[in-house]
Structure formats: structure tokens, C-alpha cells
Amino acid sequence: MLSLEQLSQMVKKHLGLCNYDDDIHYLCKWTIKESQLGGRGLVATEDISAGEVIFVDHPLIYGPRASARIERGCSVCGKISCDTFFKCFKCALPLCSENCQNTDIHYKDCSLISRWHNKTSIDHIDESIVSRALTPIRSLLLNEDDRILMSSLQAHNFPQHSVEIQHLKEFFDVPDDEEQLLVMACCALDTNAFQIATAYGSKQTSWRGLYPVSGLMNHCCISNTRHNFNADHQMTVTAVKPIRAGTEIVSCYTGLLWGTPARRTHLYKTKHFLCKCVRCADPTERGTLLGALKCFSTECPGYLLPIEPLNSSTAWRCLECGMRVPIKNICAVQGALGSLMGTLDFENVEQLEYFLTQRIIKFIPKTNQIVVDLQCRLIWAFGEVEGYRWHGEY
Numbered sequence: 001m002l003s004l005e006q007l008s009q010m011v012k013k014h015l016g017l018c019n020y021d022d023d024i025h026y027l028c029k030w031t032i033k034e035s036q037l038g039g040r041g042l043v044a045t046e047d048i049s050a051g052e053v054i055f056v057d058h059p060l061i062y063g064p065r066a067s068a069r070i071e072r073g074c075s076v077c078g079k080i081s082c083d084t085f086f087k088c089f090k091c092a093l094p095l096c097s098e099n100c101q102n103t104d105i106h107y108k109d110c111s112l113i114s115r116w117h118n119k120t121s122i123d124h125i126d127e128s129i130v131s132r133a134l135t136p137i138r139s140l141l142l143n144e145d146d147r148i149l150m151s152s153l154q155a156h157n158f159p160q161h162s163v164e165i166q167h168l169k170e171f172f173d174v175p176d177d178e179e180q181l182l183v184m185a186c187c188a189l190d191t192n193a194f195q196i197a198t199a200y201g202s203k204q205t206s207w208r209g210l211y212p213v214s215g216l217m218n219h220c221c222i223s224n225t226r227h228n229f230n231a232d233h234q235m236t237v238t239a240v241k242p243i244r245a246g247t248e249i250v251s252c253y254t255g256l257l258w259g260t261p262a263r264r265t266h267l268y269k270t271k272h273f274l275c276k277c278v279r280c281a282d283p284t285e286r287g288t289l290l291g292a293l294k295c296f297s298t299e300c301p302g303y304l305l306p307i308e309p310l311n312s313s314t315a316w317r318c319l320e321c322g323m324r325v326p327i328k329n330i331c332a333v334q335g336a337l338g339s340l341m342g343t344l345d346f347e348n349v350e351q352l353e354y355f356l357t358q359r360i361i362k363f364i365p366k367t368n369q370i371v372v373d374l375q376c377r378l379i380w381a382f383g384e385v386e387g388y389r390w391h392g393e394y
């Protein structure tokens with residue numbers, strides 16, 4: 001493990017190597033310190049103003065996300081829904097065109113994978129398995145310094161974090177030393193990687209990147225930063241409010257508009273900690289009532305909220321009539337709502353609008369995260385989706 005001083009030096013070197021495409025200039029007003037939240041974190045050394053760029057990071061590795069649920073696309077450009085997909089006959093990676101096949105990116109990916117002996121013919125290799133493992137596979141191209149930087153990042157080393165490598169090994173003989181690096185990359189990615197946002201409506205597979213400086217930011221549900229990506233996957237982290245010297249610079253690892261139970265469950269399952277921030281500790285979530293449910297009593301117009309939000313087995317209580325509801329009943333309703341959402345076709349604007357205005361609103365408060373999420377999706381869709389486009393000047 002590197003000392004904080006050694007890590008700081010590597011991080012500064014990493015940032016210094018970057019040519020910023022957007023001509024962004026910023027002063028480094030932070031340092032790496034032991035954090036009260038967990039492990040190390042970034043702490044402001046000077047006051048930072050709202051809107052100020054804190055740093056611009058670039059990924060050690062990037063590529064498709066590993067989740068089995070996301071739609072797989074071209075391993076070079078990420079395009080999905082394409083009629084011309086084919087599988088590379090040497091490495092089984094999915095490609096959309098000869099142009100993508102002839103890129104330097106594919107040449108490097110293919111050279112890494114095709115060195116391995118395949119246990120079955122390429123025709124019988126499931127390309128989605130190779131695509132899911134591609135981002136960690138790209139760590140084999142890192143130079144010595146970048147490998148050290150990657151290995152100095154926190155990494156949760158549970159078997160679920162490298163399942164894509166176990167699947168890959170069903171098809172390829174991966175040498176032991178390479179497998180070790182791949183597993184380490186998977187664990188570092190699952191602990192630190194950021195999903196790279198794509199333009200709304202673009203039919204692209206979902207990518208993630210291992211950003212070593214951004215990865216040092218701890219989580220808070222009331223973040224003091226936001227981030228965005230440019231076309232070269234550079235990640236700009238900006239202050240969203242004034243950050244006083246001595247304050248930790250944090251990001252939010254979950255959806256900002258998720259309710260407390262959803263945020264805490266996601267953080268526990270994926271990042272292995274239970275958040276105890278002021279937002280999580282407040283039953284009303286600072287008055288937003290994002291997690292609230294309607295009172296189970298049909299006559300009561302009140303909302304149900306957790307009595308002790310930091311205790312995951314807490315009962316919930318109605319703010320109006322005081323009715324207490326055990327957690328198992330709350331979980332049953334949340335589960336049913338989740339399943340209902342799973343049946344929706346988010347591309348179908350009409351269905352979403354009907355579901356929002358005629359159905360879901362009868363069962364949950366207007367403040368609930370599901371209603372807020374559907375409203376946001378509709379706001380995005382209007383003006384962008386065929387049949388719902390705005391015409392003329394606005």
C-alpha cells in the first residue's frame with residue numbers, strides 16, 4: 001500500500017499528464033487525507049467557490065459496464081441496435097462495422113484476447129461474456145506506474161466483484177498472473193468506477209471508467225460536487241456550493257433523487273457501507289419525502305415514513321394518524337412497486353404518461369421517487385423522441 005505522500009505524488013503526476021481538450025484551467029485546492037467517513041478522501045486546502053473546477057481526471061481504463069442487465073453494443077464505439085453486428089473471428093468481441101474493427105482500440109483489445117487459448121471455437125463463445133470482461137482486460141495494457149496507481153485504490157475483494165472473469169475463463173485459458181491483475185482491476189472498478197454519461201437518446205451501450213482521483217472522493221448523499229464528461233471521457237469535477245478549507249470534497253454514488261431506503265440499500269450492496277449522513281438520518285429527507293408511501297389506512301391522507309431511518313429494520317409511522325407499519329409490510333410494497341416499474345417500457349412515452357397520471361399516482365405520494373423519476377423521464381422525452389418533438393423556434 002502506498003503512503004498518502006506517495007499516492008499524492010502519483011495522483012499529481014497522473015493529472016499533470018493530461019492535455020485538457022476543453023482548455024480548462026484550475027488551481028489544485030485539495031489534498032488527500034485520512035477521512036472520517038472511511039479510508040482516504042479529498043479535503044479542500046483552500047476555500048473553493050461554487051462553480052469552480054476542482055480537477056479534471058482521465059481514466060486509467062474505460063469500457064463497457066459489466067452488468068448482465070445492460071444491452072451490449074459495439075466494443076469500439078458502443079453503438080447498439082445495429083443491423084450489421086458481427087463477432088470478431090479472432091477474439092469474439094462484438095463489432096458494428098469494419099471501420100470499428102480496423103481501429104487501434106480493437107487491434108489492442110483483440111491482441112490481448114486472441115493470445116489466450118480458446119477452449120471452444122470462437123463461433124461458440126458468447127460475445128456478451130467477452131464484452132462484460134473487456135474493461136478489466138484493458139488493464140493488461142497499463143504501464144507499471146498506472147498499475148501501481150490502480151492497485152493503490154481501495155478495492156472490495158468479494159467473489160461477486162470478479163464474476164465476469166470467472167465467466168471469461170469458461171471460454172479462455174487465462175494465465176494466472178494475468179488473471180490476478182484482471183481480478184484486481186474488477187475489484188478496483190466496482191469500488192471506484194464512474195458510469196460515463198452518454199447524450200440523452202443516444203443508442204449506446206453504457207460505459208464506465210476508472211478515474212483514480214475521482215475514485216478518492218468519498219460519498220455523501222448531499223454532495224458538494226457534480227461531474228460531467230467530454231467526448232474523450234475526461235471527467236470534470238466542479239463544486240456545486242462553496243467548500244470551505246478543511247471540508248471533505250464528496251460525490252454522491254447514487255441517484256440524487258432516490259429515496260433514503262433505495263440509496264442506502266444500493267450503497268450497502270455495491271459499496272459495502274451504510275451511509276449515516278444528515279440526509280439519511282432525517283425521516284423526511286429534508287422535507288423532500290422522496291421515500292414516503294401513502295398511509296395504509298384508506299381514510300387517512302397521511303404519509304408513512306421510517307421512524308429511525310438509520311436502522312434498516314425500523315417500523316414506519318404515518319405522519320397524520322400515527323399508524324405504525326412493520327418493515328416487512330413496507331418492503332412488500334416497495335418490492336411490488338419495483339416489479340411494476342420493471343414492466344414499463346421506458347421508450348414508450350404514451351405508456352409512461354398514462355402510467356404516471358392514471359395509475360401510480362393512486363398508490364404513492366406525488367413526492368415519492370418513482371413519481372419524480374417518471375416526471376424527469378417525461379421531461380427528457382418531450383422534444384427529443386420521435387412523435388414528441390418540438391417544432392419551430394423556442
Ligand SMILES: C[S@@+](CC[C@H](N)C(=O)[O-])C[C@H]1O[C@@H](n2cnc3c(N)ncnc32)[C@H](O)[C@@H]1O
Pocket residue numbers: 035037038039040041153154191192215216217218219220271272273274275276
Ligand atoms: C471510491 S472509494 C472512496 C475512497 C476510499 N475511501 C479510499 O480510501 O480510497 C469508495 C469506498 O470508500 C468507502 N466510503 C466512501 N464513502 C463512505 C461513507 N460516506 N461512509 C463510509 N464509507 C465510505 C467505502 O468503503 C466505499 O466502498
